[in-house]
Structures are given as structure tokens and as C-alpha cells.
Amino acid sequence: MIKTDIHERLIDLDKKHFIHPTSSLKLQNEKGAPFIFTSGNGVYLTDTTGRKVLEGMASLWNVNIGYGRKELAEAAYDQMSKLAFTNSFSSMSNEPAIKLAAKLAELAPGNLNAVFFTSGGSESNDTAYKLARYYWKLKGLPEKKKIISQKKGYHGVNIGATSATGISPFHTLTNSPAPDFVHVDTFSIDSLKACIEREGADTIAAFITEPVQGAGGVNIAPDGYLQEVRSICDEHDILLIVDEVITGFGRTGKMFACEHYGIVPDLMLFAKGVTSGYIPLGGVMVTDKIHQDLVELSDGTLLHGYTYSGHATACAVGLKNIEIIESENLVENSRLMGEELLNGFKELRMEFAFIGEVRTLGLIGAIEMVNPATKKRFDSLIAPRVSEEAAKRGLIVRTVVFEGMDTVVFSPPLVINKQEINELISILRSALVAVQESL
Numbered sequence: 313m314i315k316t317d318i319h320e321r322l323i324d325l326d327k328k329h330f331i332h333p334t335s336s337l338k339l340q341n342e343k344g345a346p347f348i349f350t351s352g353n354g355v356y357l358t359d360t361t362g363r364k365v366l367e368g369m370a371s372l373w374n375v376n377i378g379y380g381r382k383e384l385a386e387a388a389y390d391q392m393s394k395l396a397f398t399n400s401f402s403s404m405s406n407e408p409a410i411k412l413a414a415k416l417a418e419l420a421p422g423n424l425n426a427v428f429f430t431s432g433g434s435e436s437n438d439t440a441y442k443l444a445r446y447y448w449k450l451k452g453l454p455e456k457k458k459i460i461s462q463k464k465g466y467h468g469v470n471i472g473a474t475s476a477t478g479i480s481p482f483h484t485l486t487n488s489p490a491p492d493f494v495h496v497d498t499f500s501i502d503s504l505k506a507c508i509e510r511e512g513a514d515t516i517a518a519f520i521t522e523p524v525q526g527a528g529g530v531n532i533a534p535d536g537y538l539q540e541v542r543s544i545c546d547e548h549d550i551l552l553i554v555d556e557v558i559t560g561f562g563r564t565g566k567m568f569a570c571e572h573y574g575i576v577p578d579l580m581l582f583a584k585g586v587t588s589g590y591i592p593l594g595g596v597m598v599t600d601k602i603h604q605d606l607v608e609l610s611d612g613t614l615l616h617g618y619t620y621s622g623h624a625t626a627c628a629v630g631l632k633n634i635e636i637i638e639s640e641n642l643v644e645n646s647r648l649m650g651e652e653l654l655n656g657f658k659e660l661r662m663e664f665a666f667i668g669e670v671r672t673l674g675l676i677g678a679i680e681m682v683n684p685a686t687k688k689r690f691d692s693l694i695a696p697r698v699s700e701e702a703a704k705r706g707l708i709v710r711t712v713v714f715e716g717m718d719t720v721v722f723s724p725p726l727v728i729n730k731q732e733i734n735e736l737i738s739i740l741r742s743a744l745v746a747v748q749e750s751l
């Protein structure tokens with residue numbers, strides 16, 4: 313715990329100097345940061361006032377191996393002591409990047425065997441769109457440029473990734489989405505087919521989907537959907553990009569969520585869980601076929617690269633993180649604890665009439681708030697009140713309240729155990745009681 317005056321001083325400095333991402337600038341200015349965290353251990357975080365909270369979101373769906381893992385600090389220390397960074401432009405390379413690329417090829421479904429490294433999910437998205445367009449250009453089809461994505465899909469905040477994102481407030485922020493992005497209905501084969509018919513396959517470079525939409529409210533692709541999408545894409549020569557930025561590295565109870573559906577995309581995106589958030593890293597994996605075609609047809613320098621593509625320290629941390637995911641069977645734990653989480657949600661649904669659908673896939677889940685009288689969402693939103701009451705009681709969750717949703721979402725670290733799941737459900741229950749009493 314640190315002294316109150318230091319805490320207050322930090323709050324003041326935060327208000328004055330730190331522009332927070334995806335935050336209400338007004339609220340931050342009025343109320344200050346709700347938490348200033350100083351340390352973490354397993355599924356728990358501690359703040360400047362000494363409060364300990366259970367992180368029901370693994371921060372931003374990413375701290376898969378939990379907080380306070382010294383092994384990752386040591387991996388970073390060892391690598392930084394030898395060689396923190398050297399660039400990967402002009403075909404130069406480094407050992408951790410090569411080893412991580414090979415490890416990812418071993419883990420990824422099918423023949424996704426080559427990796428372009430980035431520093432996060434948004435960069436991975438923009439990279440994938442550019443690679444898809446470049447691919448078709450090299451094939452003599454430069455008109456194949458459009459990227460089809462889904463409503464409620466979230467792909468990040470670069471100009472390209474924002475444009476593919478199918479959540480309208482992200483567009484209206486600046487009213488300047490990029491050209492050649494088209495949105496179809498969520499998990500709707502009919503909508504996708506109609507879009508291809510309308511736009512013309514000869515103008516479409518790729519279709520992108522998350523297997524489980526995270527920021528859009530934890531919407532799980534129904535079985536059969538991705539399989540059908542795969543064959544539609546094949547039929548029309550459209551590349552299939554699967555965004556596994558949240559779902560990768562065990563989040564859904566498989567190493568990659570594509571495995572639930574038995575499909576192999578042409579490009580697969582990852583970030584977040586690859587390092588459990590200990591250091592920024594992301595990437596795009598491509599199949600052998602795409603890789604070979606790019607190599608054979610390319611006509612000069614691939615003029616796309618980030619200074620930190622293949623960052624040695626980030627890759628060393630990624631390797632250690634994956635080693636831990638494997639050696640501690642965290643993918644299986646995600647599956648098993650996901651079932652416990654779902655059981656807990658089902659119990660709560662029996663107890664609270666305003667809980668509608670509940671769902672999980674591994675350790676990603678959601679509960680929807682619905683007015684039992686109308687079966688629609690309440691006029692005044694419930695989920696933010698649940699989240700506020702939960703935070704007061706020591707549980708962090710997130711809410712999704714756009715596009716008609718009033719949903720509380722969950723994504724705890726994959727190291728969570730049965731006792732901690734029970735604690736999560738029990739805090740949630742008392743938060744729901746408080747909200748019920750205020751209805």
C-alpha cells in the first residue's frame with residue numbers, strides 16, 4: 313500500500329498528463345482513475361490503496377498465464393542482456409524471432425507455417441489486408457481489394473482495422489472509414505453470399521472473421537458457419553482471414569479457436585495471448601501456398617514492415633510464455649474451468665430473472681441483461697451497474713453496450729482454478745443482488 317497523499321498525487325498527474333485509450337475523457341477528468349495498479353499475482357491485482365481485485369478479464373483478454381510470472385521477466389532479462397533488439401529489415405534476423413516463428417508453425421492449424429511479426433492486433437489486421445491485396449495484385453488481379461468483415465466484429469483501431477471493425481461508434485468517432493471495406497451480418501451465410509453477389513468476387517480480396525467476437529459481446533460462431541465460409545471463400549477465390557487476436561493461445565479451450573471448427577484459414581492473426589501481455593507482440597500467419605506464391609511472384613522489396621517486427625526480446629518472452637501454456641496444460645484448464653464458469657452463469661440465471669442468455673467457450677464468456685417483461689434490454693442499461701457493483705466488491709469485468717447489447721463479458725486468466733471461479737461467481741452474485749434491489 314502507498315500513502316494516500318502519493319495516491320492522490322498520482323491521480324492528479326494521471327488526469328493532467330495521461331490521455332487514456334478507449335476511455336471517457338470527461339469521466340477520467342472528473343473522477344480520476346478507478347484503480348492505479350501496482351502489482352499482480354495469478355488472477356489478482358493490487359492497487360495503490362492496497363485493494364486486491366480478481367481480474368475477470370485477464371486485463372484486455374490477454375494475460376493468459378496470469379500476473380507476476382517471474383519466468384517471463386527472466387526471459388526478457390536474459391534476452392535484453394544479450395541483445396534486446398535488432399531490426400529484421402533487409403532479411404536480417406535474430407534467434408528468438410526464428411525460433412518463435414518455427415514454434416508458431418508447429419502449433420498453428422494445418423499448413424499455416426510462415427509468420428509476419430507485428431507489435432499487436434491492429435497492426436496484424438492492417439498487415440493482413442495489405443498482404444491479401446498484394447497477393448492478388450501479384451496474381452494479376454489488382455481489382456481484388458475489398459475486405460469483407462462482419463457487424464459487431466472488432467479488429468482494432470488503425471485506420472484499416474477500424475474500417476473493418478463492424479461496431480458503428482468506432483466509425484462515427486471520426487467519420488472517415490477507409491474505402492474498400494464492406495460489412496455483412498454477424499455469422500450470416502446469406503448475408504455473405506448476397507454481399508459477394510452484389511460486390512462481385514472479382515473485387516473482393518478477403519473475408520475476415522473472429523471465431524468468437526470478443527469486444528462485440530462474446531458472440532460464438534455457430535458450428536458449421538466457419539466450415540461453410542471456408543468453402544464459399546474457396547469457391548469464389550476470396551482469402552479467408554481469421555482474427556485469433558483474443559481467441560489464440562488457449563482462450564477458448566483449444567490452442568486456436570479455428571480448431572473447434574476444423575478449418576484452416578489462409579491468414580490467421582494473433583497478438584495478446586502470445587506473450588500474455590507481458591510485452592507487445594502480434595503477427596500474421598500465412599499458409600505455405602500463400603507464402604510460396606508471394607515468394608515466387610514478388611517483384612521487389614515487400615515495402616511493409618514495422619521497426620519492431622520480430623523484436624528479439626518480445627519473441628523471447630513469447631517463447632517462454634508458450635512453454636508455460638504447454639507445460640502447465642493451460643489449454644485444457646481453460647476448457648475445464650470454462651465449464652465451471654458456465655455452470656456458475658447458469659445458476660445465476662436461475663436466480664435472477666433479468667439474466668438472459670449465458671454462454672462460454674473455454675474461458676471467454678458473457679451474460680446478457682434482459683428485461684423479463686419485454687424480453688428486450690432495459691431502457692436504462694444494467695450491465696454497467698453490474699460491473700460497477702462487482703468492482704466495488706473486488707471483481708473486474710467489462711461490459712458491451714453498443715448495437716443493442718447490455719452484456720457483461722468475462723475472460724479470466726487461464727491459470728484460474730475452481731476456487732477462484734467460485735469466488736468470481738460469488739462476487740458477481742452479490743453485485744447482481746445489489747443491482748436487483750435498485751431496479
Ligand SMILES: Cc1ncc(COP(=O)(O)O)c(C=O)c1O
Pocket residue numbers: 372431432433434435437466467468469522526527555556557558583584
Ligand atoms: C479480435 C481483435 N482483433 C484485433 C484487436 C486489436 O488489437 P490491439 O489492441 O493489440 O491493436 C483486438 C483488440 O482487442 C481484438 O480483440
